[in-house]
Amino acid sequence: MRENKFLAIYDDLVEQIQSGEIKPSTKLPSENEMVEQYGTSRETVRKALNLLSQNGFIQKIKGKGSFTLDVRKFDFPVSGLVSFKELVDKMGKPWKTIVYEMALEKPNSYIQKQLNIKANEQVWKIARARELDGERIILDKDYVCQSFVPTLSMETCEGSLFSYFEGELGLKISFAKKEISVDEPTEEDYKYLDLKDYKHIVVVKNYIYLEDASLFQYTESRHRLDKFRFVDFARRGH
Amino acid sequence: MRENKFLAIYDDLVEQIQSGEIKPSTKLPSENEMVEQYGTSRETVRKALNLLSQNGFIQKIKGKGSFTLDVRKFDFPVSGLVSFKELVDKMGKPWKTIVYEMALEKPNSYIQKQLNIKANEQVWKIARARELDGERIILDKDYVCQSFVPTLSMETCEGSLFSYFEGELGLKISFAKKEISVDEPTEEDYKYLDLKDYKHIVVVKNYIYLEDASLFQYTESRHRLDKFRFVDFARRGH
DNA sequence: GAGTGGTCTAGACCACGCC
C-alpha cells in the first residue's frame, strides 16, 4: 500500500484491470460508489481515476461512467521514462548487456552543449550494447555529470544505471525530453553493433532532468532499424 | 476567454510564458498569490498549474515554488495529437498537400483488423503526399469508418481532415495510440514520394479514438528517413 | 427524475526549503 490515498486507489484499480479481475470495456463502479468503498472524499477518488485515464487504462464518459480500455491492445508503451532493463524484463526475453566503455572524461563540445555544462566539469561516459537473440541491436551511450554521480562501478553498468541513480543515490528523476530521428551509422555503431547491411540507424536522444529541473544525464540510444519500435499513448488534452 | 476557470488561468499563463512576459527559469507567483490574482480557490489554481506541468511549461518544487522551464529548448512536440497542418503551420514553412486517392471502399483484411470492423462496413481511404521544399517526403494514408463520416470532399482532403471532423462534424477526438517503426518502402511509397535512394521508410501508425472510446480512424504516416523527427516530453508519473 | 462525471469552493493538515 502506498503512502497516498489516491495512489493506493490507483494501484488497486490498475491491479484489478491488469489481472483481468475487471474485464476490458466494462463499467467501473461510479465515483460515489468508490467514495463508499474506499472511505474517502470524491475529489480523491477522482484524482485516482484521472491518473488511470491519463495512463490509458480507462475512459471517462460524462453521464455514463468510467470504462476500462482494452489494455492488451495498447501493449507496452515505450513512452514515458522506461529503462531498457525494465522493458526487456517485461517482455521476458533473454538478453545481455555488454559494457564497452566506462570512463570519466572531459566532455567534447557536443556533449558539453547537450548537457549544458562548463568545459572543466567531468562527465561519465558509458557505452553499452544490448544483445537480444544473439544480436547486438542497440547501442546506448550515456553521459552523466560527475557532480551528481561521484562514483560508478562496472557491475552497475552491467545492470541498470537507472535503478542505481534512483535507488542508491536517491536522485529523483522528474521528466525527460525524447527526440527520435534517423541517421547514418558511425564507426562506433559498426564496431559495437551487428548492423548487417543497414545503411541507417534510429537515434533516440534522451535528455533527463531531476526534480529541481536540472539536466543531469544525456543518453543516446542507437537502434538497428529492423528492431526499433516505439509506442505512445496520448490524450488530446484541453 | 475559455469556459472553465482553470483553463482560463492555464491559457493566461501559457500566453505569458510563450510571449516571454514570464522569462524562462523564473519563479511564478505562489499558489496563494494566484488565488488572490484570479479570485478563485486554490484547487482551481492548482488544476491549471498541473496542466502546465504536464505539458512541460513549468516545474513545481515543493517548498520553493513553480518555475518556468525553457520552452525554446523543448521545441515543438510532435507528441500528443497534432495534425500535419497544425505542425507545418507552426513552423511557418511553405508546403503543399497532394491528394492521390479519395475513395469509399470495402476494407481489405488488414484494414478491417486495424479498424476492428466488419467486412461489409465501408471505409474512406485517403492517400495524400506532403510536399516540403519541393519534395514529397510524407505519405499519409487515412482510413475512416463511413459510419462516422458520411460525406467527404476533395477540398477537405486538401486541407485538414482533422479540423473537418472536429469542427464541422462535431466529432470529439479523445485519445490516440501511436506506433513508430521502420519498414521497407512499398510500391505506393515509390510512386507517391520522392524517395531518393533510401531503402527504408519510417512508419507511424496512428489509432484514433473518440470520446466514447470507439476507434474511428486509422492513419499510416510514411516518412522519408532523413526528414523524420519526433519529439516527446514525458513526466515520470507516480 | 435519478444517476453520472466535471467544476468549484473554503478550509484543513502535512512535508519541505529557507532564514
Next chain:
DNA sequence: GCGTGGTCTAGACCACTCT
C-alpha cells in the same frame, strides 16, 4: 517560523445520459 507546494475533505452546482 514562515512560506511553499501536496493531500484531503464535505459540500455545492452544473451538464450530460438514460429511462
